[in-house]
Amino acid sequence: MPTVLSHAVAATAIGAAMIPPPRLPVWGLGALCAVLPDLDVIAFALGLPYGHVLGHRGLSHSLPFAAGLALVATAVAARRRLDAGSSALRLWAFFFVATASHGLLDAMTSGGFGIAFFAPFSNARYFFPWRPIVVSPIGIGAFLGHRGLEVMSSELVWIWLPAAAVVFGCWLTRRGRATSRRPL
Numbered sequence: 001m002p003t004v005l006s007h008a009v010a011a012t013a014i015g016a017a018m019i020p021p022p023r024l025p026v027w028g029l030g031a032l033c034a035v036l037p038d039l040d041v042i043a044f045a046l047g048l049p050y051g052h053v054l055g056h057r058g059l060s061h062s063l064p065f066a067a068g069l070a071l072v073a074t075a076v077a078a079r080r081r082l083d084a085g086s087s088a089l090r091l092w093a094f095f096f097v098a099t100a101s102h103g104l105l106d107a108m109t110s111g112g113f114g115i116a117f118f119a120p121f122s123n124a125r126y127f128f129p130w131r132p133i134v135v136s137p138i139g140i141g142a143f144l145g146h147r148g149l150e151v152m153s154s155e156l157v158w159i160w161l162p163a164a165a166v167v168f169g170c171w172l173t174r175r176g177r178a179t180s181r182r183p184l
């Protein structure tokens with residue numbers, strides 16, 4: 001997996017593209033959705049094997065799970081009135097893409113098992129053919145030192161910089177539109 005922080009960064013960039021103008025509470029909820037799938041590491045403590053449908057990178061990383069979590073997040077956003085200006089469908093689409101981005105990024109990592117994108121209907125595990133992101137070790141201890149540095153520099157290049165480019169591009173586009181609407 002990329003680190004928790006990098007999943008949140010990716011979700012924020014998706015929020016900038018799908019839910020403009022800046023809506024930090026909604027983006028924050030999307031970031032939470034993008035981080036939640038890795039709670040499945042508890043499966044190791046419960047003795048479930050990695051390849052189990054409820055194991056790491058199993059059901060919680062699937063597209064059906066993303067669709068379900070997006071429904072819950074949309075209901076939370078509506079209840080807390082975070083949805084100003086955005087339709088329920090747009091919010092659901094954002095939360096779905098934010099959650100699904102977790103599995104998509106994991107499928108681009110260099111290690112671990114593949115992602116069960118279609119669980120619970122199939123437990124087949126998938127990777128993308130292109131996997132440039134150095135896989136992050138599970139646990140803080142393993143993350144310290146040279147390995148952690150390698151992971152962070154990889155995520156900086158493949159997640160943080162593209163995310164920053166998306167946010168900056170969205171800001172430029174909105175600014176351009178606002179300027180062109182200004183009376184001469």
Ligand SMILES: [Zn+2]
Pocket residue numbers: 001037038057061102106
């Ligand atoms: Zn993961």
